Amino acid sequence: MVYDRSLYCGHTLTEHCRMNTSHRTKISRFFRTHKRMPSFSEMAELFGFASKNAVAKVVQRLVEEGVVQKDDTGRLVPGTLLNGLALRGTVGASFPSHVEEEEADVITLDEYLIHNHDATFMLNVSGDSMIDAGIHPGDIVLLERGRQPRQGDIVVANVDNAWTMKYYEKKGKHVRLVPANKAYPVIIPESELVITGVVVGMVRRYIK
Secondary structure (H helix, E strand, C coil): CCCCHHHHCCCCHHHHHHHHHHHHHHHHHHHHHHCCCCCHHHHHHHHCCCCHHHHHHHHHHHHHCCCEEECCCCCEEECCHHHCEEECCCCCCCCCCCCCCCCCEEECHHHHHCCCHHHEEEEECCCCCCHHHCCCCCCEEEEECCCCCCCCCEEEEEECCEEEEEEEEEECCEEEEECCCCCCCCECCCCCEEEEEEEEEEECCCCC
């Protein structure tokens, strides 16, 4: 998607994305409370804007991104607005510490895990050769096609007509695929190596 910089009101793309998240969160909170979309006047108040023109630019961005949509009468309706979950802060995984719940942002797992939606797909994991990398049998990995693998990336590859998922290591012109389990050998391609995708994320369910 190509963004029109004139819509950023002088802000950088990073600031634009952060503001979009804030606007989305406020609209989502309003919708869940009132069971309807806010009017332009109500959005101006929510966003702290002085004019409806500024609201119109925000709405235009959100429509382009599919967050909200317009029905046949031109009224705003939720698009992906309600697909997100509340991100309420950070919790420590070391020593116990006091954590206050922060004002929630709303994000979707797609937004968090996927950078290139058209090039990303999922695979179920079988086998335990990557268990020391935290990838267990039954997990789902997200792969991105076309991404150039870097040293230490986890890739899915076709090696001599057999599929595998391993760490990618390259020394000079030579590539080897390294497991994250000492029970498995390092794989050195004999005739053919085709990298299908780079692992960019992983999903696991703890309660089924």
